[in-house]
Amino acid sequence: MKSSSLTAGLKLAGFASLLLCSLASAFAQEAAIRKNLAERLPNLPKIEEVTKTPMNGLYEIRVTDNDIFYTDAEGNFLLQGNLLDTKAKRNLTEERTAKLSAIDFSALPIKDAFTQVRGNSKRQLAVFEDPNCGYCKRFERDLQKVTDVTIHTFLIPILSPDSAEKSKNIWCAKDKAKAWLDWMVRDQQAAKASCDTTALERNLAFSKKHKITGTPTLFFADGSRVPGAISAQDIEKTFASIKTP
Numbered sequence: 001m002k003s004s005s006l007t008a009g010l011k012l013a014g015f016a017s018l019l020l021c022s023l024a025s026a027f028a029q030e031a032a033i034r035k036n037l038a039e040r041l042p043n044l045p046k047i048e049e050v051t052k053t054p055m056n057g058l059y060e061i062r063v064t065d066n067d068i069f070y071t072d073a074e075g076n077f078l079l080q081g082n083l084l085d086t087k088a089k090r091n092l093t094e095e096r097t098a099k100l101s102a103i104d105f106s107a108l109p110i111k112d113a114f115t116q117v118r119g120n121s122k123r124q125l126a127v128f129e130d131p132n133c134g135y136c137k138r139f140e141r142d143l144q145k146v147t148d149v150t151i152h153t154f155l156i157p158i159l160s161p162d163s164a165e166k167s168k169n170i171w172c173a174k175d176k177a178k179a180w181l182d183w184m185v186r187d188q189q190a191a192k193a194s195c196d197t198t199a200l201e202r203n204l205a206f207s208k209k210h211k212i213t214g215t216p217t218l219f220f221a222d223g224s225r226v227p228g229a230i231s232a233q234d235i236e237k238t239f240a241s242i243k244t245p
Contacts, residue, residue, distance in 0.1 A: 029073045033059060036075030044078075053083060053092070065211065066100040068093055102223035103210060110152055112199040112206075114176035119148035123239050124221040126152040128207060130159045131166040131183060133215040139229035140184040146232050149239075153180060154203045156215065166190070168197050 030050045037044055045063040053060050053070070061069040061078075070079040082093040108126050129136040143151070155171055157163035166183070172193035173179035182188040207213075218226040218235075222242045230238075 029059070032073070033061070033071055033075040037061070037071065037078065040075070041078065054085065055083065058083075060096070062100070066097070068097060068100075098225060101211065101225045103219055103225065104223055105219060105221050108152065108154075108219065109202060109206060112202050113152040113154045114171070114180065116151040116153070116177045118146070118151070121148065121150045123149040124152075125149055125235070126154065126219040128154045128156050128203070128212050128215060128217045128219075130157055130163050130215045131155070131170060131180075132157075132160040132163045135229040136216045137184050139216050140181070142229075142232045143235070144185065146235055153177075154206075155200055156203050156207045156212065157200065158204070158207070158213075159215065164200070167200055168195075169193050171195065171197055171200060 033050055034047055037047065045065065045067065047061055047063055048066075049060075049062040051060040051062070052058075057072055059071050059073065060083075061071055063069065068080070070081075070083060071077060082091055084090070085092055105124060105126070110126075113126065127139075129140075155167040157167040166189070169190040169192055170176060170179045170183065172195035173190050179190040183190055214227055216229055218230070220226070220238055220242060224238070224242075226238065
């Protein structure tokens with residue numbers, strides 16, 4: 001029994017020693033990457049995180065603003081682009097970026113949006129849009145097929161010189177949702193109107209902070225972000241994939 005216990009103890013000590021060596025090696029590699037890249041590329045944004053990727057010898061570098069780069073164990077080379085897992089048919093960079101760009105739905109400034117309620121309203125969707133966005137018009141027309149949803153629309157006038165004026169007229173309309181759909185779905189422009197439009201300024205600031213640079217940009221209740229106009233069918237698929245508590 002004593003011999004057996006001693007053997008087990010030696011094995012455990014050996015495993016612990018191996019683990020410590022592995023951790024020390026990982027820390028040393030990260031330190032080398034940070035040091036070499038900072039010295040050689042002084043204009044590179046601050047490195048926030050270094051993570052080993054599934055590809056041997058390749059490390060992910062996450063810098064300020066959540067931009068992603070890739071490097072070797074010593075920071076001798078730097079790559080920017082998509083890392084694809086061809087066997088699993090996954091875009092690892094896209095998946096990582098989506099995770100980093102997610103926003104807690106409860107943190108969205110709903111007071112600066114107008115809301116449409118359809119059916120039982122149980123599902124939640126937030127959309128950032130510009131009234132001059134052609135893709136947004138296509139998206140809104142297809143979105144009419146989706147029911148049992150609450151839609152929060154955030155106006156961000158970023159595309160054209162008169163986007164601000166159109167956004168103001170829609171935001172200041174007596175029925176914001178109707179004015180929006182009249183324009184986006186039925187091509188009926190909102191009448192001129194005036195009111196406090198600081199909500200639009202806050203939307204622009206929020207968009208800049210969270211790198212919402214294109215329209216439409218969708219956010220689902222689990223915080224996931226989808227850039228671009230997707231079909232009603234894809235919206236339904238995304239709703240179905242969201243895990244409810």
